[in-house]
Amino acid sequence: MIDPETVVPTAPLGAFLNKHLGGSTRPLAVEKVGQGRSNLTFRVTRGAQSWILRRPPMGELPETAHDMLREYRVLSGLAGTTVRAPRPVLACSNPNVIGVPFYLMEVVEGVVIREQVPGQFGVVERGVIGEQMVDALAELHTVEPSSVGLGDLGRPEGYTARQVARWSKQWGVMATRALPDIEVVREWLAANVPQISPAAIVHGDYKLDNVVFGAETPPRLLAILDWEMATLGDPLADLGYLLMFWPEAGEPNIGGLPQPTRMEGFPPRSALIERYEHRTGFAMTDLNFYRTLALWKLAILTEGLYKRYLAGKADGDWFAILETAVPQMAAVAREWSGA
Incomplete structure (x- = not known):
């Protein structure tokens, strides 16, 4: 099992968020979400605030794969269009923060349909x-x-x-x-x-x-x-x-x-x-x-x-x-x- 604190350490992440999104004394909570088996996705919560964090997977990576800043750029470009994409919030190219580049985007509440369809959808x-x-x-x-x-x-x-x-x-x-x-x-x-x-x-x-x-x-x-x-x-x-x-x-x-x-x-x-x-x-x-x-x-x-x-x-x-x-x-x- 992935330990969220190991791959998304809260202390340096909290300092980074305080610097770029405003200071707060509230502790961070990090929870792995979704079943993505490539890039890793986490929900980061600080009080009433919440974001989705995306970072590369652990282990050997193919050349040019899992480029977080490129993914962030795509979302930023699409933000002003009718394309249904999450709104990007903040990107970090410095691997010294959590060990790898990452970015934050808005939380989109809803359902993801996998093996089962929610009962309300007949x-x-x-x-x-x-x-x-x-x-x-x-x-x-x-x-x-x-x-x-x-x-x-x-x-x-x-x-x-x-x-x-x-x-x-x-x-x-x-x-x-x-x-x-x-x-x-x-x-x-x-x-x-x-x-x-x-x-x-x-x-x-x-x-x-x-x-x-x-x-x-x-x-x-x-x-x-x-x-x-x-x-x-x-x-x-x-x-x-x-x-x-x-x-x-x-x-x-x-x-x-x-x-x-x-x-x-x-x-x-x-x-x-x-x-x-x-x-x-x-x-x-x-x-x-x-x-x-x-x-x-x-x-x-x-x-x-x-x-x-x-x-x-x-x-x-x-x-x-x-x-x-x-x-x-x-x-x-x-x-x-x-x-």
Whole structure:
């Protein structure tokens, strides 16, 4: 188990907050929140004040990954738009405060839907949840990056090809065993990269349990979380990622990662695609490529989590299922590709 005081020491953090957000004699309380298995998220409370703190995970980190200041910059750029993102509060680049760079953002109260759907969200509400997921993603993808100071966040040209190359390199860092399906899918992806694609701010990890919904009905998506992988690139990669995490009735869940979208009321993937196309005007092409790319990347990412678990640097027994879940993901990605 992660000891919050070890990874977010309250004494230096309190001094930092007193300097930048006003002094207070009230003690800090730090509590780990969420089930995020990459960057770590904590709720920091001081009297009636409360913030969310984000910091990198413990253990070995891939090059350029877990850049807290970049994530803070993305939230700052989106703060003046209709994009549903938490409001950033304060960033710290000095690793001497808590040991790593970190930032604070506002607390967004609500519910995060994981394996179970809250009881107040019945069949009709589940349909609205699907619509809200698409609408919030379309709002992000139709923001002009340069208008919010994010025109240099990444290079959209060649984004998808670089994703294949980058995650191939990540596999070399993260792999704990040989998985031939990873290599077969890599070769298929490299040979089938779409030649023409739109460009937008992409989230990189857009799925049902990375957003906050209000607890009341009808459901309203309040905030998109976990912006660590945001960049400029192909928005259909985000859509493919969402579709990958959207199994329909009668379909299996992706190994070890149950999703509730098989329940009655959740719209089929075809309805999500149609609504997204209407909201953005983007042509819906090569979606099987993007869905396969998403699952292949997820297999590599979760292999990295499994590596940290084996090294004793990950919190929770959940990670043990990745011994079999990662090979299952790789096998399904190969099946989807037809390679």
